[in-house]
Amino acid sequence: MDSFELNKVAGAVLGTLLFAMGTGFLAELIYKPKPAGDHGYPLPAAQEEPAGGGAAEAAKEEPLPVRLASADAAKGQSAAKKCAACHSFDKGGPNKVGPNLWGIVGRPKGSHEGFNYSAAMKAKGGDWSYDDLDHFIHAPKGFVSGTIMAFAGVPSGAERADILAYLKTLSDKPVDFPKP
Numbered sequence: 001m002d003s004f005e006l007n008k009v010a011g012a013v014l015g016t017l018l019f020a021m022g023t024g025f026l027a028e029l030i031y032k033p034k035p036a037g038d039h040g041y042p043l044p045a046a047q048e049e050p051a052g053g054g055a056a057e058a059a060k061e062e063p064l065p066v067r068l069a070s071a072d073a074a075k076g077q078s079a080a081k082k083c084a085a086c087h088s089f090d091k092g093g094p095n096k097v098g099p100n101l102w103g104i105v106g107r108p109k110g111s112h113e114g115f116n117y118s119a120a121m122k123a124k125g126g127d128w129s130y131d132d133l134d135h136f137i138h139a140p141k142g143f144v145s146g147t148i149m150a151f152a153g154v155p156s157g158a159e160r161a162d163i164l165a166y167l168k169t170l171s172d173k174p175v176d177f178p179k180p
C-alpha cells in the first residue's frame with residue numbers, strides 16, 4: 001500500500017466521520033423543538049386522583065353553599081349528559097345501569113325501588129344531602145368505597161354545583177340549598 005492509497009483510506013474514514021457529524025448537526029437543526037410560545041392550549045392543571053386524596057383540591061375550592069349560590073341548573077343539565085348513559089332523570093323513569101335519579105336529593109341512599117345496589121351503597125346509610133352528593137360525584141369510590149358506579153367523578157367544583165342545581169329541579173318538592 002503506497003502513501004497515496006493510505007491517503008485515500010484516511011480520506012474515506014475522515015469523510016465518513018464528517019458526514020456522520022454533519023447529518024447529526026443537520027438533524028438537530030431540523031428537529032430541535034422551538035419553544036411553543038403562546039400558541040396552543042394551556043395544559044389543564046394536574047387533576048387529583050379520582051379516588052381519595054381530595055383534600056388538596058377541596059382546599060382550593062369554594063365551600064359548597066357558595067358554589068351552589070352561583071350554580072346554573074341549565075348548565076348542570078347539559079353536564080349531566082355524562083350521567084345519562086347510566087341514569088334516567090325523569091319521574092318514574094327506568095333504572096338503567098344505575099338507578100333513576102328523580103327526587104335523589106333527600107332520598108335515603110340506595111333506596112330506589114327495583115335497583116340492585118352494591119352492598120357498600122346499602123351500608124352507607126343516611127339521606128342524600130347536597131354535601132354527600134357533591135362528595136360522591138367528585139369521587140364515587142372515595143365517598144362510597146366499593147360502589148359499583150363505574151364513573152371517575154367530576155373534578156370541577158363549579159360543574160358539580162351546576163349538576164346539583166339540576167338534580168334539585170328533579171323533584172315535586174325541591175330541597176333548599178344549604179345557606180352560605
Ligand code: HEC
Binds near residue numbers: 121
Ligand atoms: C357508568 C355508569 C354510571 C355513570 C356514568 C354514572 N353513574 Fe351514578 N350510579 C351508577 C351505578 C351502577 C350506581 C349504583 C351504585 C351502587 O349501588 O354502589 C349509581 C348510583 C348513583 C347515585 C346514588 C343513587 C341512590 O339511589 O342512592 C347517585 C346520586 C348517582 N349515581 C349520581 C350520578 C351522577 C350525578 C352522575 C354523572 C355526573 C353519575 N351518577 C354517573 C352508574 C353510573
